[in-house]
Amino acid sequence: MKKLLGLLGAAGLVATTSATVVACGGQKVVDKSLEISKLEAKNITINVGKKTDKAVVKIVSDAKDKSILTVTAGNVADNGDVVITVTPSKLPTEKDVKEVLTVTYGVEKDGKQTVLTTTKINVTVKKQEATTPELVKIETHVTVKTLTITEVKTADAYLTDVKGKNANLNVAEVKATLKKAPEAAVPAEGENPAKEAVNGTLLITVNEGSKVYEQGTIEIALNW
Structure with a gap:
């Protein structure tokens, strides 16, 4: 024994x-x-x-x-x-x-x-418990909410420009859509009067199930 x-x-x-x-x-x-x-x-x-x-x-x-x-x-x-x-x-x-x-x-x-x-x-x-990442509001990574534009682009192209002004923005965790598409100015021609430029609005929405951001949407002003 x-x-x-x-x-x-x-x-x-x-x-x-x-x-x-x-x-x-x-x-x-x-x-x-x-x-x-x-x-x-x-x-x-x-x-x-x-x-x-x-x-x-x-x-x-x-x-x-x-x-x-x-x-x-x-x-x-x-x-x-x-x-x-x-x-x-x-x-x-x-x-x-x-x-x-x-x-x-x-x-x-x-x-x-x-x-x-x-x-x-x-x-x-004991088995290690999986930790849930702490999510942040998208506003914490997007502080510059006005973008000066010089041409009409797609929503994704504008998102790239927004990223250039907000380095912390994780573009893989969001999607961009145009709430209001901007319009470029048109000079007068013949009988057609001149047309002023129209500002637009870009929506940046957090992807469902994002591991970085809380669910939410932020508006970006697209100004000429």
Whole structure:
């Protein structure tokens, strides 16, 4: 049984529950549960029983070389307390990762460890939650709302000109339409009187599902 306990895996973090069961030979096995949700080191204090000068702490993960945890143990205090530090190398993106740390405290002799106490730490590394990007109003990126024009263009061509005046505007996240198409001045010719230029209005509307802007529309004055 001691050999089997020595082979059990291990890994852990934030202690949430604990229970004690009796193993063979009357040895007690302390069972703890731990949960990690951030990419940072976590400490948990366990008690290995009476401090013995020749005894050492060993920690093994059941995930072996596939473990995503780095685990270290501090010195054993006079009262038997030991601080176990566990650090995840990453947070899973698809599903929670579970590992079990087996912490043994025993005396080594001739390459073998006589286990005095065993603590099992059941660790759950929580899946990283997808973050929702913070959207901004399009007005924050379009501060120049009047465009001086010299010719009649398409809405997309005017959008390019607006981008030239507003460097932060992400044109891939919007679409442009002409609310009122501008008209160029027409000089008098024969019996036809002169025609004055007519200003226009460009609408810039945020694309549905934009990852940059809140839904909205802004008007750009197209002035001759």
